[in-house]
Amino acid sequence: MVAARNRCSAQFMWTGVFAVCLLATCLLSGCEAGAGGDAALTSQTYFELVDWHISGFWVINCPVAWVRIKNFNQVPIKDITFQYNTYDWDGTPLDQGTYTIEGTVPAASVKNFPELYVGMVNLHSEKLSTKLLSVKADSGGGGGGGH
16 A cells, blocks of 8 residues: 555656656747847838648648748848747637748848748648747848748
């Protein structure tokens, strides 16, 4: 009886340790998406979800997004990070994630980024919303990525 209680107590302790580690990982990784972004640059950046569709075979579902970035800043921007949320047909929230666009947008210009595979989502995802989180200045001035 005592051995069973000790085993149960040990299992409970390890479950608690695992839960604390998982929570810490989620909190730290959640803060990372917008870390280092420039709020002034982000406020002068227009983000538009032009179109999207689900790619997959009913098992592996991934939203494929076409986004347009309008950079009203006087410097090129990079590391454009946005949040996406998926919903079922009735509007019930399903998934949330972040995606950082590879490539830069030159100063005072517009750039399209078609075919962005943003992440795995629920099989029942029918609607998608997006929100710009952050951008960074591109000191290299490159214009890679997008079309």
